[in-house]
Amino acid sequence: MNNKEIASIFYRIGDALEIKGENVFKIRAYRRAARNIMDLPREVSALFQQDPSRINSIPGVGRDLKEKIVEMLSSGRLAYFESLMKEFPPGFFDMLKLSGLGPKRLKKFKEKLNIKNIDDLEKACRQHSLSKLEGEGERAEAKLSAAIEYYKKGVGRFLLQDAEYIAEKTVAYLKKSSVFKKIEIAGSLRRGKETVGDIDILAEVRDKSKAMDYFAAMPLAEKIIAKGAVKSSILVKGGAQLDLRVASAGSFGAALMYFTGSKAHNIKLRRIAKLKKRKVNEYGIFSVSAGGKEKKLAGKTEKDVYQKLGMPWIPPELREDNGEIEAALAGRLPENLLTEKDILGDLHLHTRETDGNVSVKDIVKEAKRRGYKYIAITNHSKYVRIARGMDEKRLLAHVADIRKISADISGIKVFAGIEVDILEDGRLDLEDYALKELDIVIAAVHSHFSLDEKKQTERMIKALNNKYVNVLAHPSGRLITTRTPISLDFEKIFLLCAKNNVFLEVNTHGERIDLNDLHCRMAKNLGAKFVINTDAHDIAQLDAMKYGVITARRAWLEKKDVLNTYAAGKLIKALCRGE
Ligand code: DGT
Ligand code: CA
Ligand code: CA
Numbered sequence: 001m002n003n004k005e006i007a008s009i010f011y012r013i014g015d016a017l018e019i020k021g022e023n024v025f026k027i028r029a030y031r032r033a034a035r036n037i038m039d040l041p042r043e044v045s046a047l048f049q050q051d052p053s054r055i056n057s058i059p060g061v062g063r064d065l066k067e068k069i070v071e072m073l074s075s076g077r078l079a080y081f082e083s084l085m086k087e088f089p090p091g092f093f094d095m096l097k098l099s100g101l102g103p104k105r106l107k108k109f110k111e112k113l114n115i116k117n118i119d120d121l122e123k124a125c126r127q128h129s130l131s132k133l134e135g136e137g138e139r140a141e142a143k144l145s146a147a148i149e150y151y152k153k154g155v156g157r158f159l160l161q162d163a164e165y166i167a168e169k170t171v172a173y174l175k176k177s178s179v180f181k182k183i184e185i186a187g188s189l190r191r192g193k194e195t196v197g198d199i200d201i202l203a204e205v206r207d208k209s210k211a212m213d214y215f216a217a218m219p220l221a222e223k224i225i226a227k228g229a230v231k232s233s234i235l236v237k238g239g240a241q242l243d244l245r246v247a248s249a250g251s252f253g254a255a256l257m258y259f260t261g262s263k264a265h266n267i268k269l270r271r272i273a274k275l276k277k278r279k280v281n282e283y284g285i286f287s288v289s290a291g292g293k294e295k296k297l298a299g300k301t302e303k304d305v306y307q308k309l310g311m312p313w314i315p316p317e318l319r320e321d322n323g324e325i326e327a328a329l330a331g332r333l334p335e336n337l338l339t340e341k342d343i344l345g346d347l348h349l350h351t352r353e354t355d356g357n358v359s360v361k362d363i364v365k366e367a368k369r370r371g372y373k374y375i376a377i378t379n380h381s382k383y384v385r386i387a388r389g390m391d392e393k394r395l396l397a398h399v400a401d402i403r404k405i406s407a408d409i410s411g412i413k414v415f416a417g418i419e420v421d422i423l424e425d426g427r428l429d430l431e432d433y434a435l436k437e438l439d440i441v442i443a444a445v446h447s448h449f450s451l452d453e454k455k456q457t458e459r460m461i462k463a464l465n466n467k468y469v470n471v472l473a474h475p476s477g478r479l480i481t482t483r484t485p486i487s488l489d490f491e492k493i494f495l496l497c498a499k500n501n502v503f504l505e506v507n508t509h510g511e512r513i514d515l516n517d518l519h520c521r522m523a524k525n526l527g528a529k530f531v532i533n534t535d536a537h538d539i540a541q542l543d544a545m546k547y548g549v550i551t552a553r554r555a556w557l558e559k560k561d562v563l564n565t566y567a568a569g570k571l572i573k574a575l576c577r578g579e
Contacts, residue, residue, distance in 0.1 A: 251284055345376075378419045
């Protein structure tokens with residue numbers, strides 16, 4: 001078990017005890033232990049393997065919880081947790097995934113309305129029995145309804161990064177067999193959608209039946225859903241579905257187009273083909289004579305097929321029938337669609353100074369190793385107490401540290417910045433005299449997510465009018481699986497960012513992807529500019545940059561739209577807001 005798994009069990013125990021109405025100190029102990037374990041720079045399992053007594057060095061964890069950690073590490077289970085969970089109906093804790101619903105309210109719903117699962121809760125909202133409870137009301141009920149709808153839309157779908165992880169493992173497995181000649185990812189994963197329903201893989205093989213046998217024997221497989229001559233589906237551990245299809249070399253491009261989709265893109269292409277007396281399907285593109293006779297024109301590569309339709313190859317991320325086909329026909333596809341190698345640095349990073357798990361020196365070295373030309377260190381401000389955010393005095397000392405470390409490492413520029421909280425009333429969490437000393441100021445909302453649209457928009461406008469703000473971090477505040485976006489007049493905010501020269505962040509954290517593709521495209525059309533940031537708290541999280549790039553591509557962003565593609569000198573000028 002890794003730290004995250006252990007911590008989530010402790011968090012879940014804390015929630016369960018709170019709902020049961022148990023001793024608050026006990027509840028707090030579980031939550032504190034969970035937080036401490038999440039904060040550890042090393043895996044507890046590694047400590048344990050080295051020397052079991054090292055478990056005692058985990059800070060703030062009492063004897064009872066240490067014993068529980070040992071049980072989890074040695075057996076992979078926790079008997080106490082399993083018996084506690086049996087006291088609740090199945091699906092009960094899924095309700096905590098709903099945006100804005102915590103254990104306290106859940107306890108009330110369980111006690112007063114006997115709510116057992118999300119369906120019960122939905123019914124209670126529909127019948128307006130929820131709004132009658134003390135402390136609730138029509139607005140709270142409507143919000144919960146919206147949260148349920150948001151949650152249900154995401155059920156059964158996987159975050160892009162999780163889907164990619166499974167796909168990579170699968171491809172690596174398939175590549176070990178000589179039966180497979182060519183393997184490509186298709187479907188929504190290839191298009192870079194923020195969530196993926198199932199993973200589609202297309203292959204060219206030497207022997208179809210051997211290929212299907214080999215696929216079905218994959219160690220990751222839990223259940224074979226279907227096994228056919230050209231298509232098989234399996235369910236892998238963790239619940240994701242994988243579809244494998246085979247195509248012959250002469251049809252591979254056509255098949256790849258077909259299975260990449262989107263469905264809407266394919267339908268539009270077929271319509272265009274028909275107008276030209278052509279036909280497209282997964283085998284190729286064909287001319288159709290007046291007598292109905294078909295002749296294959298192409299199919300080997302995607303490029304050939306698009307060409308026979310009278311247009312250039314369209315990047316997969318654009319294939320959503322959002323104007324890309326019209327643009328391709330008119331020769332107006334984005335010329336310099338953003339690519340990963342355009343990115344010269346990462347401008348939103350945390351270190352041990354607040355809630356990161358890495359030192360300034362180590363992250364600078366790693367960024368340099370990756371070929372970045374610059375990075376910005378942007379730790380939290382004091383409002384975020386749980387992250388040990390900084391006040392003005394600590395910030396200025398931290399800046400001095402960053403500048404010293406930066407002077408010792410050549411070949412990469414290190415900007416000193418902050419991720420400063422936007423307070424409820426739109427003021428910033430730190431005084432201007434401190435912000436003035438920084439190279440880059442990122443403003444972010446981490447609280448009061450549920451203000452109404454008018455208040456939230458006013459709050460944001462006030463923050464964006466502070467002349468030291470350069471970047472608006474994760475603007476919608478959503479978490480894909482658990483938190484709905486804030487209510488905001490996005491158009492107004494995007495226009496203001498364009499006017500004030502504030503860059504909109506595409507935060508690449510797997511649960512965020514915020515801005516999302518649609519907001520990003522809307523903001524581009526309103527004249528805004530962007531920055532793609534990982535918000536990394538450790539070295540491994542730097543890898544997430546690619547998800548931001550793919551999201552930017554889905555939004556048709558070009559190199560010139562994105563701050564962290566600029567050379568350092570140009571970037572410094574671009575950050576100047578003027579007086
Ligand atoms: P997902 O899995 O829900 O994230 O989304 P996709 O786009 O991967 O959809 P999926 O897995 O159902 O199918 C993969 C592609 O295959 C899809 O993007 C287009 C193509 N496709 C599947 N079913 C149909 C269909 O009924 N008509 C057409 N034109 N294309 C289809
Ligand atoms: Ca799919
Ligand atoms: Ca599929």
